[in-house]
Amino acid sequence: MKASATFLLFFCHLLVVSLANSGMKRQYHPCRHLVFYFHDVVYNGQNDANATSAIVGAPQWGNLTILADKFHFGNVVVFDDPITLDNNFHSVPVGRAQGMYLYDTKYTWTAWLGFSFVFNSTQHKGTINFIGVDPLLVKTKDILVVGGTGDFFMHRGIATINTDSFEGEVYFRLRVDIKFYECW
Amino acid sequence: MKASATFLLFFCHLLVVSLANSGMKRQYHPCRHLVFYFHDVVYNGQNDANATSAIVGAPQWGNLTILADKFHFGNVVVFDDPITLDNNFHSVPVGRAQGMYLYDTKYTWTAWLGFSFVFNSTQHKGTINFIGVDPLLVKTKDILVVGGTGDFFMHRGIATINTDSFEGEVYFRLRVDIKFYECW
Amino acid sequence: MKASATFLLFFCHLLVVSLANSGMKRQYHPCRHLVFYFHDVVYNGQNDANATSAIVGAPQWGNLTILADKFHFGNVVVFDDPITLDNNFHSVPVGRAQGMYLYDTKYTWTAWLGFSFVFNSTQHKGTINFIGVDPLLVKTKDILVVGGTGDFFMHRGIATINTDSFEGEVYFRLRVDIKFYECW
Numbered sequence: 001m002k003a004s005a006t007f008l009l010f011f012c013h014l015l016v017v018s019l020a021n022s023g024m025k026r027q028y029h030p031c032r033h034l035v036f037y038f039h040d041v042v043y044n045g046q047n048d049a050n051a052t053s054a055i056v057g058a059p060q061w062g063n064l065t066i067l068a069d070k071f072h073f074g075n076v077v078v079f080d081d082p083i084t085l086d087n088n089f090h091s092v093p094v095g096r097a098q099g100m101y102l103y104d105t106k107y108t109w110t111a112w113l114g115f116s117f118v119f120n121s122t123q124h125k126g127t128i129n130f131i132g133v134d135p136l137l138v139k140t141k142d143i144l145v146v147g148g149t150g151d152f153f154m155h156r157g158i159a160t161i162n163t164d165s166f167e168g169e170v171y172f173r174l175r176v177d178i179k180f181y182e183c184w
Numbered sequence: 185m186k187a188s189a190t191f192l193l194f195f196c197h198l199l200v201v202s203l204a205n206s207g208m209k210r211q212y213h214p215c216r217h218l219v220f221y222f223h224d225v226v227y228n229g230q231n232d233a234n235a236t237s238a239i240v241g242a243p244q245w246g247n248l249t250i251l252a253d254k255f256h257f258g259n260v261v262v263f264d265d266p267i268t269l270d271n272n273f274h275s276v277p278v279g280r281a282q283g284m285y286l287y288d289t290k291y292t293w294t295a296w297l298g299f300s301f302v303f304n305s306t307q308h309k310g311t312i313n314f315i316g317v318d319p320l321l322v323k324t325k326d327i328l329v330v331g332g333t334g335d336f337f338m339h340r341g342i343a344t345i346n347t348d349s350f351e352g353e354v355y356f357r358l359r360v361d362i363k364f365y366e367c368w
Numbered sequence: 369m370k371a372s373a374t375f376l377l378f379f380c381h382l383l384v385v386s387l388a389n390s391g392m393k394r395q396y397h398p399c400r401h402l403v404f405y406f407h408d409v410v411y412n413g414q415n416d417a418n419a420t421s422a423i424v425g426a427p428q429w430g431n432l433t434i435l436a437d438k439f440h441f442g443n444v445v446v447f448d449d450p451i452t453l454d455n456n457f458h459s460v461p462v463g464r465a466q467g468m469y470l471y472d473t474k475y476t477w478t479a480w481l482g483f484s485f486v487f488n489s490t491q492h493k494g495t496i497n498f499i500g501v502d503p504l505l506v507k508t509k510d511i512l513v514v515g516g517t518g519d520f521f522m523h524r525g526i527a528t529i530n531t532d533s534f535e536g537e538v539y540f541r542l543r544v545d546i547k548f549y550e551c552w
Contacts, residue, residue: 060423073422102424102467104448110466112466132484133484133495142495144497144514156522158521158522182522
């Protein structure tokens with residue numbers, strides 16, 4: 001009988017300790033993982049039909065149809081870009097990437113991002129919301145997933161982004177690899 | 185005795201399992217719930233005394249006193265709006281809603297929001313900070329409560345917003361139903 | 369035997385209760401604590417070599433080289449400021465503070481902040497991302513640390529900021545006392 005009680009104690013202890021560990025040291029592998037692409041076409045004064053974004057803020061030395069000198073420092077761009085599942089601009093969009101970015105360095109290419117993914121399809125409903133820094137010359141970089149709504153209720157995580165393609169200063173395509181570490 | 189040990193094992197198991205569940209599957213009913221209204225009066229060049237917000241960014245086809253064509257795409261608005269407990273613009277404000285929104289779609293009414301509620305009264309002290317997307321034609325929609333300070337230290341949650349009333353393109357009133365799911 | 373079973377039950381209960389408490393009531397002392405300074409030099413049309421920020425949005429009554437009347441209401445400023453470990457502008461920077469602030473009150477000095485600290489040194493690698501309200505006349509105030517990447521992966525917390533020094537409307541220095549309450 002003593003042996004069985006000791007075993008029981010050990011068993012409980014094991015359960016409790018493993019649970020405690022799972023609580024204190026959270027999981028570092030994503031609880032959910034999604035990959036998307038989005039496509040940005042900056043308005044340049046002549047591409048109104050195709051443009052998905054527009055310069056809406058500029059420093060004193062800039063204007064609203066050409067990204068400014070000095071690495072575009074001070075340009076604020078508002079966008080509503082199609083999200084696709086693959087890297088093809090002509091694929092059927094599964095959602096929209098909406099928000100803004102601003103170029104914020106005078107000596108290199110860096111952007112500060114604040115935007116949301118908006119989904120309203122049979123596959124995904126809700127929003128995923130991002131904030132972070134994009135040093136454009138670095139191949140892959142991490143930004144924050146500050147939270148979500150709908151299917152992504154209260155989720156938090158990290159998005160690894162990279163500029164998958166670009167053409168001049170009018171088109172670029174971003175690959176967004178979303179890893180949620182807090183799922184609800 | 186064997187029966188009592190079995191019962192004990194079952195009892196421990198029950199405790200541990202229910203705890204594990206409470207840890208893995210967090211609560212989905214709010215730990216705190218608040219409702220506010222805020223009132224936005226956009227500056228139009230003539231209402232300086234009453235205006236609580238101003239257009240500060242516009243696309244090339246816009247200006248700073250009239251919201252732009254194409255669903256106001258590209259307009260950036262900075263605001264400092266009174267918060268009230270009911271839907272009456274003339275009620276005594278209990279705080280201020282401060283930040284910005286930007287219209288970010290060319291084909292429908294959509295805004296991206298980044299703002300904070302600032303309280304400094306006997307009832308509430310601190311800030312609640314929001315980010316998210318507002319598709320204006322959808323009756324109710326969810327945005328993020330990314331965090332708080334003071335009385336709302338480290339809180340996270342969801343705010344359900346709806347445009348409770350509006351007059352032309354100068355006045356609108358937003359109802360904000362805040363549900364915190366992480367309280368500290 | 370009954371006594372040992374009772375003791376075992378008590379022991380399990382104790383473990384479970386203490387664990388439950390540690391889960392429900394999170395720690396309120398920081399799990400990590402860092403202090404930095406950053407230095408902002410606003411472009412005024414003449415200080416291009418030194419300026420670390422620029423006005424990129426203004427209300428109808430403003431312009432892009434002088435902060436506007438009415439407590440700068442409506443000015444949007446984009447910045448890329450050096451971060452130092454002490455309050456000396458000439459110290460070797462340990463990172464960059466990048467993002468934007470906007471003045472959002474007509475009757476007093478208040479700014480809304482959205483920015484990131486970017487580190488890429490032997491000491492720190494990664495980003496810390498901030499959002500919040502800065503009532504400039506209040507000595508110290510709290511803003512949110514909404515999350516981090518790299519060394520600050522998924523961290524959340526509060527940053528207490530104060531304007532450590534300023535010169536006219538061109539230079540100011542912010543002290544940022546970062547307390548993380550969620551570390552990973």
